Amino acid sequence: MPLADITPEEIRECFPQLTEVEEVGSGGQRRVFRCATSEVPAFALKVQLIESPLPAQSGVDALSEGPEEPEQDVIPEAIARARRESAILAKCDIPQLAHPGPISLTELKIGTQRLLFSSEEWIDGHTLRSMISAKVQLSNVESLQLARDLTSAVEALDKMNILHRDIKPENIMHRKDGGWVLIDLGLALERGATSLSQPGAIPGTTPYFSPEQTDITRKHSIDSRSDMFAMGVVIYEAMSGIHPFANRFMTPVQIVTAIRNTEPRALDELRPDCALGVRTIVTRLLKKRPHARFGNPNVLAAAITKALAALEET
Amino acid sequence: MSVYVQHGYGKSDYIESTIANGNARGVILSARDESPQAMRALCDKLVEEGGRGFTVLLDPQFFAFVIPEGRIRNLSKYRYYPGLLSRSTFTDPADLRRFSTAALVYQSRLPLSRYVSPAIALEGFNDAWSQVYLTMARESIRWKEARSDDARPLVLSLVLNEAALMDAQAVDEFLDLITPWQVAGFYIVVACRQSGYPATLEATALGNLLYLIYGLSILNGFEIYCGYTDLVGILHTAAGAKAIASGWYGSLRQFAITSFMPSLGGGRARPRLTSRSLLNPILINPELTSVRGTNLYSEVLGDSEYIAEMLRKNPANVEWPASRAFLHHFEVLSTLVTEIESLEDTDDRLDRAEAMIDDALSTYAALRSKGVIFESRPANLQVWRNGLHYFRQRMK
Numbered sequence: 001m002p003l004a005d006i007t008p009e010e011i012r013e014c015f016p017q018l019t020e021v022e023e024v025g026s027g028g029q030r031r032v033f034r035c036a037t038s039e040v041p042a043f044a045l046k047v048q049l050i051e052s053p054l055p056a057q058s059g060v061d062a063l064s065e066g067p068e069e070p071e072q073d074v075i076p077e078a079i080a081r082a083r084r085e086s087a088i089l090a091k092c093d094i095p096q097l098a099h100p101g102p103i104s105l106t107e108l109k110i111g112t113q114r115l116l117f118s119s120e121e122w123i124d125g126h127t128l129r130s131m132i133s134a135k136v137q138l139s140n141v142e143s144l145q146l147a148r149d150l151t152s153a154v155e156a157l158d159k160m161n162i163l164h165r166d167i168k169p170e171n172i173m174h175r176k177d178g179g180w181v182l183i184d185l186g187l188a189l190e191r192g193a194t195s196l197s198q199p200g201a202i203p204g205t206t207p208y209f210s211p212e213q214t215d216i217t218r219k220h221s222i223d224s225r226s227d228m229f230a231m232g233v234v235i236y237e238a239m240s241g242i243h244p245f246a247n248r249f250m251t252p253v254q255i256v257t258a259i260r261n262t263e264p265r266a267l268d269e270l271r272p273d274c275a276l277g278v279r280t281i282v283t284r285l286l287k288k289r290p291h292a293r294f295g296n297p298n299v300l301a302a303a304i305t306k307a308l309a310a311l312e313e314t
Numbered sequence: 315m316s317v318y319v320q321h322g323y324g325k326s327d328y329i330e331s332t333i334a335n336g337n338a339r340g341v342i343l344s345a346r347d348e349s350p351q352a353m354r355a356l357c358d359k360l361v362e363e364g365g366r367g368f369t370v371l372l373d374p375q376f377f378a379f380v381i382p383e384g385r386i387r388n389l390s391k392y393r394y395y396p397g398l399l400s401r402s403t404f405t406d407p408a409d410l411r412r413f414s415t416a417a418l419v420y421q422s423r424l425p426l427s428r429y430v431s432p433a434i435a436l437e438g439f440n441d442a443w444s445q446v447y448l449t450m451a452r453e454s455i456r457w458k459e460a461r462s463d464d465a466r467p468l469v470l471s472l473v474l475n476e477a478a479l480m481d482a483q484a485v486d487e488f489l490d491l492i493t494p495w496q497v498a499g500f501y502i503v504v505a506c507r508q509s510g511y512p513a514t515l516e517a518t519a520l521g522n523l524l525y526l527i528y529g530l531s532i533l534n535g536f537e538i539y540c541g542y543t544d545l546v547g548i549l550h551t552a553a554g555a556k557a558i559a560s561g562w563y564g565s566l567r568q569f570a571i572t573s574f575m576p577s578l579g580g581g582r583a584r585p586r587l588t589s590r591s592l593l594n595p596i597l598i599n600p601e602l603t604s605v606r607g608t609n610l611y612s613e614v615l616g617d618s619e620y621i622a623e624m625l626r627k628n629p630a631n632v633e634w635p636a637s638r639a640f641l642h643h644f645e646v647l648s649t650l651v652t653e654i655e656s657l658e659d660t661d662d663r664l665d666r667a668e669a670m671i672d673d674a675l676s677t678y679a680a681l682r683s684k685g686v687i688f689e690s691r692p693a694n695l696q697v698w699r700n701g702l703h704y705f706r707q708r709m710k
Contacts, residue, residue: 212490223494291489295534 001078004031004049004115011035011045014108014117021045029078034122035103042122043101050078050107051114079107082118085185088162089120096153098123098183123183125176128238129169138238140275141311146172146238147281148304149180150231155297158224161191167230168208169237191223206255207246208233211288214256224297225290232285232293239278240270244286260288277307316340316551316655317648318369320542320561323347323387328562328640333363335641337648340369340427342501342541342559346378346389346574354424361425369427369557371501373541374417375574376432377473379404384574394420394432401434407449414453418468426466429458430501433471435571439484448491455497467498469539475571476507479519479526482708489529499537499556500530503569511564511583512544512595514694520546520701524553525708531555532660542569545593545647546698548670551654552663553705560647562640585634587624588643590616590650593674595643597689602629604686610677618645664706671699 008021011033020036030046082105089100101119108115128146131138138146150167157164166187173181187203204213210229212218236244244264246255267282268274281303287293294300318340319329325347332338341360348356353372360370378384379396389395394416396404404410417432431454434447451470458468470492479485504523506513515523530536531554538555540547544567547558560566564583565573586595587602591613596602605614606628615621620642623632650670657663678692 221491225494289486289490291486291493291529292533295493299535 001029001049003029004047004113006031006047006110006113006115008033010110011047014110015045015103017102018045035101035119037102040102042124043103043119044098044122045101045103045117045119048078048082048116048118049113050116079116081186082116084188084190086118088157088160088185088188091160092156094152094156095179096149096181097156097185098181120183123173123175123181125174125181127170128172128174128180128234131174132169132237132241135241137241137271138235140273140278141308143235143239143278144281144304144308144311146180147231147235148301148308150182150234151297151301151304153182154224154227154231155301157188157227158297163189163191163222163224164227164230165189165204165213166208167227167234168205169234170205172234206252207243207259209256209259210290211260212290214259223290225293225295228285228293228297228300229287229290232282235278236264236267236282236286239267239274239282242270275307275311277310281307316555316557317547317644317651318342318371318539318557318559319644320344320559320566321347322561322563322566324563326562326637328637329360330363331637331641332644333360333368335645337641337644338364339367340364340371340557340559342539343370343372345372345375345392345395346385346387349388349391357424357426370425371428371430371469371539372421372424372426373430373471373501373503374421374432376413376417376471377435378574380434381571381574383576385577386574392420401443401446404434405446410446410449411453414450415457418454418457422461422464422466428498429454429466429468431468431470433473435473435475435505436478437475438478439481439488444488451492451495455495459496467537469499469501469537470495470497472500472502474502474504474523476504476515476519479504479515479522482518482522482525485522485526489526493530493534493536497536499539501539501541502527503541505569505571509570509572511568512690512694513568514546514697515701517697517700517704520549520697521704521708524549524701524705527553527555528660528705528709542566544568545588545595545650546694547647548593548650548654548667549698549702549705551651552660552667554660558647558651560644562636585636585639587615587621587629587634587639588646589614590646591674591677592692593650593670593695594690594692598634599630601686601688601690605681608681608684608686610681610684613677614681616646618642620645664702668699668702671695671702675699 003026008023011021012018017037018035019038022034024032024034026032030048033045034042035045036042086100086105089098099121101121103117103119106117166184171182171184173183175181208230210226212222213226233244245258245262264286267279285293316339319332319338321329321341321343329341357370375389378386378389379399380401382398390397396413414432418429421429431451433450434443436444436447454468454470506515508514527538527550531538540550540555540558543550543558543560550558585598587598588595605611615624620638654663654666657666675695
C-alpha cells in the first residue's frame with residue numbers, strides 16, 4: 001500500500017482544532033505530522049492509506065465515526081491494528097511507551113482515498129536508527145540504560161499479555177531529555193488472540209525476528225522472550241554499529257538462516273571495552289532457544305540492575 | 315548438603331536414622347508404601363523430627379494407574395488415585411482436572427513442604443500423551459493459583475522414560491514450553507532402560523537430563539528435585555538440582571516402571587559397600603575382599619565409622635547388615651553432594667564432578683593393574699563422563 005497523499009492544509013480542514021501541522025516524515029506505511037492544538041503544544045499525527053482508490057459507490061465522508069461497527073471479517077487489517085495499538089497505548093502509562101495524543105482513531109475519506117488517522121505523544125528526540133546511522137556507539141552504561149528502558153516497556157506489555165513483535169532501532173526513540181521510548185505498536189499482539197496477519201505471513205521486520213518467529217509452526221507459542229531476542233539484536237547493534245546476523249547484501253532467506261543457525265561474533269571482539277555485564281546480558285538475550293534467555297522481563301530487569309551497579313562500582 | 319531420603323517399601327527406621335545422623339535434609343514419601351492413615355502419622359513424625367528446614371514431599375505416584383495388575387500396594391486406598399484406567403479413557407479435560415485437583419487437595423491436609431502434582435509418565439515429549447501431561451500440569455497450576463492464601467509452593471511432577479531424553483530438540487522445545495510456568499519447581503523421575511543395580515542412563519539421555527535440570531534451575535530459577543537418584547546425583551547437583559533423593563534398596567536409587575509391575579520374583583541382593591573413591595557400590599565379596607590385598611584398600615573403603623571394623627578385618631567376615639550398608643551409602647552420597655554444593659559456580663561444580671569421575675576411573679585402572687576383577691564393571695563412569703561432556707556442549 002502506498003503512502004497517503006495528503007497535505008497539511010487538507011489535514012487542517014479535517015481537524016479544525018489543529019493550530020499547527022507540519023510534515024516530519026514517514027514511518028512504515030504511515031506519514032507522520034507534528035501537530036498542535038490550543039491545549040496540546042505538540043503531538044504526532046499518523047496518517048495511513050487504507051484503501052485507494054475507494055470504490056466508486058462509496059459516498060460518505062466519515063466512515064467509522066458512527067455508532068455502528070463494521071463486521072469483524074470486513075475490517076481492514078490496518079484498522080484492526082490501529083485500534084489495537086490505540087487500546088494498548090491507552091492502558092500503558094509509563095514513559096518508556098508513547099502516550100495517546102488528542103486525536104482519537106479516525107477514518108476519513110479524502111478524495112478517492114480512505115485514510116486512517118491516529119495520534120500519540122510527540123517525542124522530542126532521535127530514533128536509535130538515526131544514531132546508529134550517524135555512527136554513534138552507545139557506551140556500556142548507555143547500553144544498559146537502553147536495555148533497562150526497553151525492558152520496562154516489554155514488561156508493561158507483558159503484564160497485559162501483549163508482545164510488541166517489532167522491536168528495532170527505527171521503533172526506539174531517545175528523548176532529548178534522556179530516556180528511551182519504544183514506539184509503533186502496530187504489530188503488537190495479545191497472546192492467544194487471533195493474529196491479524198495474513199495466513200502464512202510473519203509479522204515483524206526480518207533482521208529483528210527471533211528464531212521462533214521465523215518458524216511459522218511456532219507462531220502460537222511465542223512470548224515476551226521473543227521480544228527479548230530483538231532487544232538483544234538492538235543492543236548489540238547499538239554498541240557495535242553492526243547487526244549480529246545481517247548485512248545489506250543478504251537476502252531475507254539468508255538472514256533468517258543466520259538468525260536460526262549462526263552465532264554472532266562476540267560483542268567484545270567488536271567493542272573491546274564492552275563490560276562483562278553487558279556482554280553476558282546480550283549473549284543471553286541472543287540465545288536461539290527461548291528457555292535459554294531470561295525467563296521473563298522481571299528477571300532481565302534484575303540482571304540489568306545488577307550489571308549497572310557493577311559498572312558504577314568500577 | 316541436599317540429599318533427601320527416597321521413601322519406599324520396608325522403611326524400618328532408616329529415615330529417622332538419617333535424620334538423627336544429620337545426613338538427610340528431606341524426604342520424598344511414596345504413597346503406595348503407606349496407608350493414608352499411616353502416611354498422616356509418618357508426616358507428622360518426620361516434620362517434628364526433621365525440624366526447621368527439613369523438607370517433606372509426597373510423590374502421589376499417579377502414573378501407576380495405567381499398569382495392569384500393578385504392584386500399587388496402598389495406592390488404591392487413596393481417594394485421589396483413579397484405579398486402573400486405560401490411557402485411552404483418560405483424555406476428558408474434566409477428568410484431568412478432577413484427578414489433578416484431588417491429589418493436591420489430599421496433600422493440602424498433610425504438613426508437607428511443597429505440593430507435588432500428579433502426572434502421567436511420558437514416553438516422549440512429542441507423543442500423544444504429552445498433551446495429557448501438559449493439561450494436568452496446567453490444571454495443577456490453576457488449582458494452586460486459586461489458593462492465593464496458601465503459601466505452600468507447587469512442584470510439578472515430571473516422570474520420564476529414558477527414551478524421552480534421547481531427543482535433544484524435543485527437550486529444548488519442552489523447556490521452551492514449560493519455563494514460563496509460574497511454579498516453584500519440578501520433581502523429576504527418570505525410568506532407566508537398563509535393569510539391575512547399578513544401572514545408568516545412556517550418555518545422550520544423561521546429558522539431556524542434565525541440560526533439562528540446568529535449563530530449569532540455573533537458567534530459569536526453578537527448584538529441581540531429582541527422585542530415585544544414586545551416586546550419579548553428583549552430576550544432577552552440579553547441573554543445578556536443589557536436591558537428590560536416594561533410598562535403601564536399589565529400586566529406590568534408580569527408577570523403573572517395572573517396579574510397579576507384577577513381581578517376577580528375584581533373589582536377595584548381594585551385600586555391597588559404597589565406595590566414595592570408586593563412585594560405585596561394590597560387592598563385599600569378591601570385589602572388596604580382592605581390593606583388601608592391595609595398597610588401595612583404605613582408599614577404596616574410605617573414612618567412616620560405619621566401616622571401621624572392615625579396616626581391621628577381612629570384610630567377608632564383617633557383619634554388614636542392610637541398615638548399616640544404607641546409612642553408610644547415604645553418608646557417602648551426602649559427603650559427595652556437599653563437596654559439589656560447596657562450590658558456587660556451575661562450571662566449577664561440573665569441573666569438580668568430572669574430577670571425581672576421573673579419579674574414580676584412575677582408581678579402577680590401578681586396581682585392575684593389581685589383578686582386581688570387578689563383576690560390576692565401572693562402565694557407568696565412562697557413560698557419566700560422556701554424558702557430562704555432551705551436556706557441557708549443550709550448555710554453550
